[in-house]
Amino acid sequence: MAFWKPGTAAPQLGLERPTGLSETEAGDTIGYNPHYRLPFKQQKLLLPIARARENILYALERYKTVVLVGETGSGKSTQVPQYLHESGWTQGDRVVLCTQPRRVAAITVAARVAEEMGCKLGGIVGYAVRFDSRVDEGGSRTRIKFVTDGLLLRETLYDPLLSAYSVIILDEAHERSMYTDVLLGLLKKVRKRRPELRIMISSATADAETFRDFFETFTYKGVSSEQSEGSNHDSTIVSITGRQHAVDVFYLSKAPRNYLRSAVDTVLSIIESEGRGDVLVFLPGMEEIDEAVVTVKEHLNALGGMENVVLVLPLHSSLPHHLQMKALQPPSRHVERKVIFATNIAETSLTIEGIRFIVDCGFVKLPVYDVRTGFESLVTTSVSRASATQRAGRAGRTGPGKCFRLYTEEAFSTLSAHTTPEVQRSNLAWMILQLKALGIDQVMTFDFIAQPSAEALMRGLELLYALGALDDRCRLTPDLGEKMAEFPVEPRLAKLLLASFDFHCTEEALTLVALLQVQNVWTNPKGRESRTIQEAAMAELASRDGDHLTLLAIYREWEEAGRSTEWCSEHFLNPRSLTRAREIRGQLRRYLERYKPKGSVFASCVDDSEALRRCVLTGFFFNAARLKSDGRYYTVRDGHPVALHSTSVLAKYGAPAEWIVYNDVVITSEPFLRDCSRIQPLWLMELAPHFYAYGGGKGTSISTSTNIC
Template sequence: MPRRRKNEANEHLIRVGNRVISLEGYLTKKPRNEDPVPEGNRQVEQVVASHSQPDGFKTERDSESPSSAKPPTGDPQYFATRQALPLWAHQEAIRRLLRQNDVVVLVGETGSGKSTQVPQFLYQEKWCQRRRVNLKVAGSTQEASVGGMIAITQPRRVAATTLAHRVSREAGTPLSGGEGNSTSKGSPTKGLVGYSVRFDHRVPSGTRLKYLTEGMLLQELLRDPHLRQYSAIIVDEIHERSVDVDLLSGFLKQIISGDKAGRGGIPLKVIIMSATANVNTIKAFFSDGASEPKDSVAFLQVEGRQFPVDIAHTPKPVPDIQESLLKTIFKLHTEESLSDKHGRKDILAFLTGQEEIESAQRLIEEHASTLDPKLPKVKVFPLFGQLSMEAQHDAFQPIKGGFTRKIVLATNIAETSVTVPGVRYVIDCGKSKVKQFRPRLGMESLLAMPISKSSAIQRAGRAGREGPGKCFRLYTEETYETLETMDLPEILRTDVLSAVLTMKARGIDDVLDFPLMDRPEIESVENALVQLHILGAIADDGSITDMGRKMVSFPVAPRYARVLLAAADAKYDCLLEVIDIISCVTSGEDIFLQLRSEEAREEVKEARGELFRREGDLLTYLTTMQRYTAENSDRLRWCKERKINIRNMKRALNIRKQLRGLCVRQGMMEQPDEDPQPFVPVSPEKASIILKCFLRGFTLKSAILAPDRSYVTSQGKHVVAIHPSSVLHGQKKEAIMFLEHVFTVKNYAKKVSAIQAAWIPEALGQGE
């Protein structure tokens, strides 16, 4: 039983289980006058530093007084809130900048209102009107309309839909209808604002402002390379630097620096919005080499609405993060009030992953039970992506019972994706897990790495959303200074296979020449080209094949698209089954919830048993989808009994519906019968065909059992182990195929199937 020894000589000693931890010396901040740099809010420092602009950029910071700004249009009930936003005072400056420039970079910190207000400031501008133009197409002239809409891109679906709802309410033209899966392109109601994300499109007639995900605009680019329906593209949250936003930036740069003939001479305005002040790479990218003079890229910075956050570093490097975390939490908890005039004063700690979070939770709960009963209670909420929706939701709810402090232990999900209310203290362990692709090994690694300064500032900022806050970094100031300024953009961390095919399909012949803010190593691009050639997506001369074009039309990674096309081939003829499997594997981390205890495993053993197939994970997914869709009474209960992730399963069903629709439209299959269909298990013969079909996309993602009973991969000849999440874990088959290959504590193959060794050369010999 953990117990705090109150009468021990050292009051700061606490005992948790068999660990003794000293609180002494912790969080005792250095006196101010010893600090070479005041320990104030680093975000402010960062902002001030970036005010000095390099030559060649027009900088517009100070602007008109609020009184000169136009009165708001739209619903009067939102006027006061909108006028109070920091951005409001800059609206004339923003309009003027866009009249004078085609590209504007706008830095606005969290809470400035840029995502909601900038589009509303601009859509009534003259340059934003739709116009009829004459286009020269293949020698002849044809009339077309250009412009009229503004697109606002977001990295996440929820951001796009919630912003659209918010802005449509402000504009007084609410997006009607229920939430959910309306896939209809338009709606009879007229409205100013619409949105478009996968599985959910709401674009009323008359839409001028369209919020969409970055991936969705890339899809539109495939049909409309000149983005003719838009007068402007607003790229929001560019600092997150997803692969999609990097590709999008490249295409936008080509459009704005091209001859504009495809738009009838009408320029496309581009507004780049970032929450991070460090935008030199982005500004340089859009100004460098443009046909317009350099000063056509304008820059504006707007202050955020953020309370000051006091930042403390540890005086010495901490040997044990868990120990240090525990000390910090309980020091805070016992010394700081539960709330003040700004509201609750809860704690948010950033840790690296689920395992670290769960062990920290145990330690905190053990220690909390030994506290003086007169002290406030604590309640711990874990927060990471694989948690169920309800469990995630708990972390956002105000706590029940006034005498309790909320402690949220989160991964970097809380850095960008979600906001936890009530947080005034942030504890930052200084690390996060990062997935990195190793092109030479053809595999990924997932390891905890030091975060960037930008990330550390972002984490600290989470303490100042509702009132003045404090951030405790569990690392020294010297360590902070050694951190990289920015995170490595995703395009330098992932397999560029998909990105290269995206470029090829959009007419980029020389992908090495495509403008990118950060270029992947040539080796990565070459590796991707070789892999695409093996898949039959590009020809010997590097041009995209018909196969490649068909692959791009599916919203799945190229290898999966290749498997879908193979499945439609009469030789395999298993498209419905393959769609079911791909829907499951691309719906999220895993549709099977992980079971921690032996009891929990025993509990679902029987219910899950009917799903498991000896051929491996892919056939198990197929059985699961088939049984799930055959279930007609209570699918929710069905999932709960088998401990299946309902969110991922619903998502899988959406993907299945979308893929089925696409395949029918492309003439790859007949309209399938409606669910529910009676469950019929696939025969072992059919199972072999399905696996051979997958091998067309994953030929080199295979391994053969060596004489020493280890699996040796076809590509690179590495030893690989079957991941514990696989139904084949611990089993020895003559050969395996896997969809993922990740190094964590060792080389793991995930989503594994048993195959015959002879199938591998067979699949290799079938290249188109």
């Protein structure tokens, strides 16, 4: 595998691995904070943002919206909330709120700020993320609060004007998550009602003017900065120079056949031939990360003793909090190098100590919604040039670094400039439900910073109407729609939970929905023998009725085994995923206790598998497929050809199911269905008569209202 650096001689076929750093370059292991021995007060003064403190505070007094542009490592996430607290923005029971795109970032930044301020996390400084919260009871003492952008969007349901907050900071807004884009539109409306509210947007340079112009009442177009200086505008940009060091970027001479194998080989090459410094490897998803971690550990073990001095760790959103923290914290003294395999969770939001080498596979998993087919799936796609630049920059935080891109320079030049905003590639049903709950009925004319397609909005309205969340006038139904909006899960799962009381399977529904919130509960064993043993373990737990009942059986057996890690190992199950599901189940139960239909009780259907499958169908009747005479499955609604995913128990055991309901679609060579269960066709007409009708001998046909709103 040959890397080359642009500007040097062209690569040759026989080019050897890159040579290691010289002893002078290598030095000691680099840590993120070289001033950790100093008091926090002195450390903070050494951050690049310290020089801009007065400019930031002045801008916030002068302008209603401030776009803060700062490179990663400048200190904006941790220091700005403290500046605002010190300058009086939290006096009189006011709160400074800071959003993060991911839960792990919200938690880690909150912990760091609390440590710097010398207070207990959950007191003056707190955080709130989905299914986890550490704020003072009643919020009476918490003055700096970190949340995910999704949680803030939900908070607008209870306080549409966000009256508790004096300043709202949208951090990492350039990632353009759907929640962030919706929040931008909502905050623009809130600001009209609350002129005293200040909004700060942390962004990459490329998006700064886009954000400023979105909030600006004065038009900048065609006006120079000198001309606009005295104008009556209310938004501005403040730039901070970060402490970015030079990063040498290397490309492959030709595209690899297998980027995962190439990533592992590159890591082993760095360990063997490069100087000291930790390694951060970007891979698309959890499955690839787990496989890479196991492979590298096996290679290190074969070298004899290397596994004790090189710490190999995963980092992705499905990991429990303490394991995510393990990847972020400095290792023990005997560890010479840390290798972290991460998703794009580590691209901008997180600070990881000691990173000097980046390995970028060039891919990312993004949720993509196909309006035409109705398929919503995680698609592995190429990163944008902006994301690739962000990834490379992680190696230059504390000193010169290197970035090894597992693609050619020509391929880099063909990448899109920026990642498509999530609101333009997602199922919008949940977003529409939240806007409706806020009283924003005309969602087609909502002020988005990036307008989604009319077709996507109509699809979202259609789904909510079919679920019973909207009435004929496109208003939220009080008995169902308003309750569904309160749940922190997508509308179909909220409907499933609320309908579970009708089928007397609420306990099972809670377990199932919680398990569907975590990624794969199965591990990925290496080697033919291990996979054979796993197949036997899977067969022991599998239900011939499908994946939903199999998940339920796994959870029950795990509970009966005392939630034993040893039992999980014997059955090739991921104890972290099961533990996380148990935590989520407890949270969802509290929601159901609050919003359950009057007079309903929590019940168990025990071994009545039909009750649970019918309950699943109430939320996912859209997702039905039928096996036809050519041996292929076709979606009932649109007749698109699909196939069962190889991990589905319906693809492994027993006779093929003629009719199925599915939760998820994975698109590779063709659409593959995951989380499937066997159903009866009459259930479709019984449980969704407004959506399905008997086709008079030709099977089941679609009968959908075309005049939704």
